[in-house]
Amino acid sequence: xxxxxxxxxxxxxxxxxxxxxxxxxxxxxxxxSSINGVxxxxxILRSPLLESNIPFxxxxxxxYTQQWRLAEDFAKQGVENIIIDSPCNxxxxxEQGSTCAKRFGYTFWYIECQIEDAEMLERRLQNxxxxxxxxxxxxAPPAAVLGGCVDEDAREVLRKWTKVPCRPDENTVLVDSAxxxxxxxxxxxxxxx
Numbered sequence: 001x002x003x004x005x006x007x008x009x010x011x012x013x014x015x016x017x018x019x020x021x022x023x024x025x026x027x028x029x030x031x032x033s034s035i036n037g038v039x040x041x042x043x044i045l046r047s048p049l050l051e052s053n054i055p056f057x058x059x060x061x062x063x064y065t066q067q068w069r070l071a072e073d074f075a076k077q078g079v080e081n082i083i084i085d086s087p088c089n090x091x092x093x094x095e096q097g098s099t100c101a102k103r104f105g106y107t108f109w110y111i112e113c114q115i116e117d118a119e120m121l122e123r124r125l126q127n128x129x130x131x132x133x134x135x136x137x138x139x140a141p142p143a144a145v146l147g148g149c150v151d152e153d154a155r156e157v158l159r160k161w162t163k164v165p166c167r168p169d170e171n172t173v174l175v176d177s178a179x180x181x182x183x184x185x186x187x188x189x190x191x192x193x
Contacts, residue, residue: 012037012081012192013071013101017088017167018113020135021125023177023184027113028085030185035193037081038074040067047132056142059133068096075104082106091166098168109192110168113177120178 012035016024028039046063050056067086074082084097094110101108115121118138125137133142173191175184 010193011104011106012109013097013104013106014081014083014109014111014192015088015094015097016083016085016111016113018177019115019121020087021121021128021138022113022115023124023181024113025085026181027111027175027177027185027188028083030181031188032081032083034185034189035081037083038079039083039085040070040074042067042084042086043131043133047134050132050142063133064093064096068100071097071100072104075100075106088112089166094166094168107192108168108171110172111188111192112167112172112174114174115176115178117178 014028014031014037016028018024025041025043028041031037032039042063045066046059049059049062054062064086067084071082071084086093088094088097088110097110098108100106122138125135125140128134130136130142135142171192173188175188177184
């Protein structure tokens with residue numbers, strides 16, 4: 001379903017956020033096709049780094065650097081809508097995204113996928129085909145962690161991110177992603193377009 005933007009010159013820069021398995025990637029792709037955007041997927045950038053035996057935290061930092069450079073390049077190419085599909089657990093990530101959006105004339109939006117149903121979250125994590133950088137369960141860290149490529153306890157990192165989300169003060173949409181993701185996409189579009 002393509003949505004016509006109400007303001008022809010409004011360009012969207014969307015930062016997705018949420019726990020692993022909360023539906024960020026699925027919603028990113030649903031939004032992409034609805035607003036004719038491009039998705040920059042952090043896991044696609046980070047997984048090959050981990051597969052090259054780069055430690056987990058270093059690979060994450062490098063993947064963030066790559067995602068911001070890609071976002072800038074897409075903006076310079078005139079891509080109208082950019083969606084960042086990455087964990088957004090640090091103030092620095094918010095600042096990088098909002099700064100990039102402002103620099104290139106985009107409206108910055110933060111969309112957080114929330115899911116409290118632990119059983120549903122566990123099913124989603126277990127049923128997806130995981131990349132090297134992704135969890136396979138709530139208590140199952142990414143394969144790279146199991147392979148010894150991590151600098152700290154992945155369970156503690158997940159707990160810390162979940163308890164203290166990092167959100168901007170405005171242009172924030174929080175959704176219960178346990179629901180129908182197509183319905184949630186439509187709700188998000190009503191808020192941001």
